[in-house]
Amino acid sequence: MQSVSESAAAGRPKTSITLMVNGQRHTLDVEPRWLLSDVLRHQLGLTGTHVGCEQGVCGSCTVLLDGQPQRSCLMFAVQAEGHDITTVEGLTPEQGLSPLQAAFERHHALQCGFCTPGMIVTVEALLRENADPDEETIREVLSGNICRCTGYQSIVAAVQDAARVRRESGAAKLEVAAKGQNEAAGGEQA
Amino acid sequence: MKPISFSYYRPKSLAEALDILAQEEEAKVIAGGQSLVPLMNFRLSRPKTLVDINGLRELAAVEADGGVLRIGALVRHQELLAHPLVVQHFPALAAAAAEIGHWAIRTRGTIGGSLVHADPAAELPAATVAHRGVLVLTSAHGERRVDADAFFYGYLMTDIAPDELLTAVELPLPSGVRYGFAEHARRPGDFALAGAFVEVAEAGHAGAVTWFGVGGRPDRQEMELSPDAASRGRQFAAALAELDGPEDEVEARYRRQLAAVAAEQAYQRAIASGRGN
Numbered sequence: 001m002q003s004v005s006e007s008a009a010a011g012r013p014k015t016s017i018t019l020m021v022n023g024q025r026h027t028l029d030v031e032p033r034w035l036l037s038d039v040l041r042h043q044l045g046l047t048g049t050h051v052g053c054e055q056g057v058c059g060s061c062t063v064l065l066d067g068q069p070q071r072s073c074l075m076f077a078v079q080a081e082g083h084d085i086t087t088v089e090g091l092t093p094e095q096g097l098s099p100l101q102a103a104f105e106r107h108h109a110l111q112c113g114f115c116t117p118g119m120i121v122t123v124e125a126l127l128r129e130n131a132d133p134d135e136e137t138i139r140e141v142l143s144g145n146i147c148r149c150t151g152y153q154s155i156v157a158a159v160q161d162a163a164r165v166r167r168e169s170g171a172a173k174l175e176v177a178a179k180g181q182n183e184a185a186g187g188e189q190a
Numbered sequence: 191m192k193p194i195s196f197s198y199y200r201p202k203s204l205a206e207a208l209d210i211l212a213q214e215e216e217a218k219v220i221a222g223g224q225s226l227v228p229l230m231n232f233r234l235s236r237p238k239t240l241v242d243i244n245g246l247r248e249l250a251a252v253e254a255d256g257g258v259l260r261i262g263a264l265v266r267h268q269e270l271l272a273h274p275l276v277v278q279h280f281p282a283l284a285a286a287a288a289e290i291g292h293w294a295i296r297t298r299g300t301i302g303g304s305l306v307h308a309d310p311a312a313e314l315p316a317a318t319v320a321h322r323g324v325l326v327l328t329s330a331h332g333e334r335r336v337d338a339d340a341f342f343y344g345y346l347m348t349d350i351a352p353d354e355l356l357t358a359v360e361l362p363l364p365s366g367v368r369y370g371f372a373e374h375a376r377r378p379g380d381f382a383l384a385g386a387f388v389e390v391a392e393a394g395h396a397g398a399v400t401w402f403g404v405g406g407r408p409d410r411q412e413m414e415l416s417p418d419a420a421s422r423g424r425q426f427a428a429a430l431a432e433l434d435g436p437e438d439e440v441e442a443r444y445r446r447q448l449a450a451v452a453a454e455q456a457y458q459r460a461i462a463s464g465r466g467n
Contacts, residue, residue: 056295062294071294
C-alpha cells in the first residue's frame with residue numbers, strides 16, 4: 001500500500017497519540033504528517049471513510065469532530081487528539097441500517113457508493129441540528145459532497161424521507177431539545 | 191500525494207507559540223488548515239515545522255469594546271457567520287462568511303488563516319479591507335498593528351513576518367454607513383470569480399467599493415455613488431478599469447463584468463439593509 005521504503009520510513013520519528021473514535025479509545029504511534037483520513041483507514045481499519053481528492057473538495061472523507069462535520073483529509077491525526085471522532089462506522093448499527101442509511105437504500109440514493117459515507121456523515125450532522133430542513137438547506141449542505149453518478153435528486157429525497165422518519169420516531173425531537181435548534185447549518189442567511 | 195515530514199508543536203500558551211516561531215526556521219502556523227493542508231498534500235508547501243495554535247482558546251473570542259469589534263484569529267467561519275455581534279454590526283461580513291467553502295470547511299477554517307493566506311478571491315481579506323480593519327500581529331518582540339489595506343501586498347503575499355502570529359483583527363463599528371456584499375462563483379463553495387463589498391453613507395451619496403477576485407489583492411475605492419443605476423454601472427466599469435486584472439484579456443474582461451454585477455447587487459443589498467431597520 002505504502003511505497004515508502006523501510007529505510008526511509010525508519011528515520012521518521014513517530015509520536016504516540018490517543019484517539020477517541022466511535023466511542024473507543026485507541027493509542028497508536030503516528031508520524032505527524034499522517035492525515036486523519038489515512039490513520040482511520042490504515043491504522044484503525046475504518047475503511048468507511050473514503051479518500052477522494054485530498055484537497056477538501058469532494059467530501060467523501062467527512063467525519064464528525066465533536067459532532068461537527070470536518071474533512072479528515074485536511075487534518076493531521078495528531079491534531080485530533082482530545083476530540084471525539086465519529087466515522088460512518090459509528091453511525092451504523094450492529095445489525096442492519098440506520099434510518100438515514102435505510103432511506104438512502106429505499107430511494108436508490110447511491111450507485112457506486114463512493115461518496116455515500118461522506119453523505120451519511122454530513123446529513124447525520126444536519127439532522128441532529130435541524131430536524132426538518134427544507135430542500136434548499138439540504139442542497140446547500142450537500143453541495144460539499146460530490147456525487148458523480150447518481151445525481152442529487154434521489155439523495156435529496158432520501159434525506160427528506162429520513163428526516164420525516166426521525167421526526168415521527170421522536171428521536172430527533174429529543175436531540176433538538178438538547179442541542180437547541182441551530183439554523184446556521186443552512187448557511188445562507190444573507 | 192502526502193505531506194513531507196515535519197516537526198509538530200502544540201504550544202499551550204501564546205508566549206510558547208511565539209517562542210517557537212522565533213526559534214524555528216521555516217516554521218508555519220497551522221490553525222484550521224483548510225488552505226495549508228491541501229497545499230501540503232500536494233507538496234506545494236513544505237514547512238519543516240508546524241506550530242498548531244488550535245489549543246490557544248484565548249484567540250477564539252469575539253468581543254465589542256471601545257467602538258471596535260475584536261475577532262480572534264481562531265474564530266471559525268461557521269462561528270463568525272452566526273455570531274450575534276457580527277450579525278448585528280457587520281451583516282455583510284456574516285453574509286460573506288456564509289459563502290466560504292462548504293459546511294465542513296467552515297466548521298474548521300479560521301478568519302486568521304484566511305487573512306494570512308491572502309487568496310485574492312477569498313471573502314475575508316476583502317471584508318477586512320472593506321470595513322477598514324486593523325490586523326494585530328504579535329511576535330516575541332511585541333505587538334504591531336497594520337491597516338488591512340497595507341497588509342495585503344498581492345497574490346498570497348502579506349506584511350506578516352515569519353516570526354509573527356496574527357492574533358486578532360479589529361473592525362471599527364460602522365456608524366452612518368451601510369454595507370452590502372455579493373459575489374459570483376461557478377458553483378456554491380468555489381472561490382469567487384469576482385465579488386464586491388459596497389459601502390454607502392446613510393446621508394448623501396458618499397460610498398466605497400472593495401473589489402476582490404479581479405486583481406491580486408482586495409482593492410477599496412472611495413467614490414460618490416450615483417443614485418441612477420445606469421450612471422452607477424459606468425462608475426463601476428471605470429473604477430474596475432483602473433485595477434490590474436488577470437493577464438488573459440478575455441478572463442480579465444469577464445471578471446470585471448462579473449465584479450460590476452456583484453457591486454450593483456451589493457449596492458442594492460446595502461440600501462435594502464437600511465430599509466429593513
